[in-house]
Structure formats: structure tokens, C-alpha cells
Amino acid sequence: MSILTRSGVVLIEQPGGPAVLKYETIDLPAPGSNEVLIEQKAIAVNFLDIFFRSGRFPLPAYPAPIGLEAAGVVTAIGEGVTEFAVGDRVAYYATTGAYAQRRVISVDDIFRLPDTITFDVAAAVMVKGLTAKMLIRDSYKVKAGQYVLISAMTGGVGTLLSAWVKSLGAIVIGTVGSPAKKQLAEERGFEHVIDLQNESLIERVNAITGGSGVDVIYDSVGKDIFDKSMELIKTGGAFVSYGGASGWPQVESLPLAEKNIRYVSAQLNNYTGYQNKKGEALKEVFEQVEKGIFDVQQPSVYSLADAAVAHADMESRKTTGSIILRP
Template structure:
């Protein structure tokens, strides 16, 4: 006789704090409810905002809690009223809390079928980062061909997608990185204007690339360490786009921006309609760019799920390039 439950491993936090608060545990997994699908997760995406949930910048109502928002896996069992999925289907989801787990039950409307040509590890590493890039390029500042764009952290998880997509749109991309090794990665991807912030001065380097003309837009996920200098490089009437603050939240001088007619965008992914829509339709363009070789990503860095703390610690100390995923 089949039991009504089995066990699954997961990573939870009982309190907020340093990476060590991520604890690997085992618990019961019940059978899926009538409208649920049970997924055996193959890969789990790690995003910078997972760190904000872990360290308490984004609090949750009740602890203990399983963090994480995206994963890709294989359908193991379906509830009695599920008709669109069958056992064995490759599926993925984003924007549903509780991803750091080996298996889970999830509402059938929260997942979507993956195109057969998209591998599960790639899916888990590009959904949220790809939708972030989508929002930045389509909503925060609708990037036009021939614009000169400065993108910080071009080898990062979002930066890798954002910079190659901007290039595919016909923009001139100037990118920054934090080390000589990361500069080599960017150059290998075909970027000729790359600034290593550990050894080069941002303002001087950008002026030399633009012959002093400045930039039309910058995309900044770093914040305090880069925002003010980037602002000084913008043409009047340009766009300043802030989407993250890994070095701290910058001072925002609204009066200066108004006087120079600069558009400031600070969009939250949570409010972006294509992210709120969990059907995956916002990913079609990203998957196409990947399939057509317009965006080429290095293989994601894989950590075992039980070592999630190690993954968080490496991301925070900027040891990683590209995407980080967890493998149950």
C-alpha cells in the first residue's frame, strides 16, 4: 500500500542572519492536492534577493521558512483535477516562495512546461534574471539601437544576459567588472569596451571610450559604489536605471536629476506584469535568444542544495560569475 506521504530534504531559515542560518533539514511531503502537481526538483535558481530574505532586509511573517523563488524539475505525481500536466513532464516556475527543496507540491497554475530544447539547469538559472533583463530593457529604459549604454557587472547573473541582449538590440555596450579574470570572460564574449573597476578609473575609461560625449543610459545593480560616478557620465536627458544595491543603497539626488532632465528608473521586478504572470510567456524571447546563440552563457555554477550557505557566501564575496544554482 502506498503511503500518503514521503520525506524530502529542504533548506530553511529559523532566524535571519549570515549564510550559516541556512539549515538543511528533512520533513514530510504529503501527496498533491486536487489541483496540485508534485515536482522532483532538478535545479533551483539562486538570486541576489534570496540573500535579502536570508539576512532580514526583506522580512517574512513567520519563521521557520524555506526561501528561494525558482526551480526546474520533473512531474512525479498529479492531483485528480490536473489535466495540463502528466508524470514525466519537464516544468519550471518562478515567483513562488519555497524553492530550496528537493521535492514539492505546487499549484498547477504556478508552473509551465519547458520547451524541449531548454535544459533544466539552464531554465533554473535564467528565468528570474532573464525577466529582470526584460524589464530593464523594455520598461525601465526602452533601449534603442545605436544608444551608448553602461552596464555594471557584465559577467554577473543579470549582467551576462542584459549585456548580450543590449548588444543584440544594436546598442554600444560599455561594461564594468570587478577583476582581471572577469574582464577576460567579458572580452571572450566579444565585448571590446570593458572596464576593470579594481584597476581602472570608471570616469576616465568611459570618457576615452565615448570621446567625452557621455552615455545615453546606465544599468546599475551595484548601487553606492558606482551610482554617483555613473550619473556624472550621463548625457543630459539620459536614463539612470538602478535595479540592485549589492554595495549599499546610493544617495539619490533628485534635484540634480531634474535639473539635467535625467529619467530615474527604480523598478521592482515584483510589480512587473510579465513577472506577475506565471505562465512563462515573458521568457519566450529570452529562450529564443539563447537558442539562436545571441546570448551565450557559461554553464551555471552548481552547489549541492545542502551547501546553500556556501553558495550564498560565495555570491556575497563576489567569487562567482554568471548564475548560481542548487542541485538537490
């Protein structure tokens, strides 16, 4: 096997805290049949990565690769590759092992990046944008004039979801975890922002809606706010769960049935748009960038070697919006 180059990579040594992420240099083989070598320019950090690192989503063996999406430039091609050439700008998602300086990958897992989308923007919006699309197009179809409660609205998905929902003419009510994040959300143009450290969720939502409740809740927090959230959904509304940062809630059918509330567990891995890795489902996501609806020009940037720091900052809620690693 001929060695083409070397690459810095981050691996999970064993399940645990951020310190289990270790940076090392490995040898990469030349791309084989139907493969290309990518020089990666921007790598996404997603909350899902924390689940894999912590062991919440167990992996078959350790040390284990980590990371789901990145963007970069093709620097070598293997035998039989005709649809890509050296110099092409490409991106990918849903392919484990993205925390790497360079990567050999199948052409079936990559797509050509539009000229209008930078590497940083691609890494910032692919998985998070597809999550937002799944939530508002498939899990619950948001309509103009509806009250929509979004938890963690300044987080990676929350930032994109809030902007998209607002663009549809719905009334966004967002929760955040600190006064600084409330100020940030308000600076982004959101009127109804609730700081859960200092304000009552129930009192504020009732004041905003006149006691009528919200049509849908998009939640990534889970157990810590589930019971309070259920009190705020109007009859016939929906609770859409797409994460459980504080643990998954105990969902009982009787309270749901009493108010005819639909509970949706939205799992990105089961979303057909996510399963198709050729980028077709991203067209609408990239349109939001081109229209200026998604403001993702200033993600938080860390070096690849500092992936553990990025994870620690994300878990302690120091960051807002998207996080990318720079090789």
C-alpha cells in the same frame, strides 16, 4: 493526511549570514486538489535570495523557506489536474520555497518547459532573463548605436543583460570588480570593460564615449558608484536602478532635473511579465537562448545541501554568471 514522500529542503533559521541556511529532511503530503509533486532537477540562486536570507526583506516567521525558481519533472498529480501529467517537464518562478529536493505546488504556478530548454538553462535564465527583459523593453528601450553602461556585467543578470543589449546593436560598456572578471568579459567578446579595482570609471567612460557620456546606465550596485555614474549620463539620458548590492543610493531631484535625466527604479515584483506565472513572458527570453545570444550552458553548480556555500561565494563575488543548486 497521507505522506507521499520525503524531501530535503533548505530553510532560513533566522536572518543572518550564509550559515543561517540549514538543510533538513521533511515529510511531504500527497498533492491535493489542483496540485502536483515535482522532482526538482535544477534550482536557481538569485541575489534576491540573499536579501531574504539576510533580513533585508523581512519574512513573517522563521524558520522560513527560500528560493524563487526551479525546474523539474512532475511525479504525481492531485485530484482535478488535467493540464499536466506524470513525466511532464515543468518550471516555475516567483514562488517562494524553491530550495527543495521535491515540492508540492499549485498548477497555477507552473508551466510546461519547452523541449529546447534544459532544466539547468531554465533555472539559469527565468528570473534573470525576465529582469533583463524588463530593463531593456520596459524601463528604457535600448536602441542601436547607443552607449549603455552596465554594472557588474559578469554577474547573473549582468551576463544576460550585456549579451542582449549587444545583440540590439548598442555599444556596451561594462564594469567588473577584478582583473579576472575583466578577462572573462573580454573573452565573451566585449571590448569596453572597466575593472573598478584598477581603473577610473569616469576616465575610461569618457575615453570610450569621447566625453559625450552614456545614454543609459543599468545599475545593480547602488550607493558605491551612484555619484560617479551620474556624472557620466548625457543630457536626456536615464539611470535605471534594479538593485542595491552596496545599499540604495540617495537620489536628489535637482541634479536629475539639471540634465533632464530620468531615474527609474525597476522592481521585478511589479513587472507584469513576472506576475504572470504561466511562462508567456519567457518566450522572448527563451528565444535568446535558442539564438545563442545567451550563453548559459555552464552555470556554477552546487549541491542543494551546500546552499550556504553558494551564498557565501556569490556575496564574496567569487562566482560569475548564473548559479544553480542540484538536489
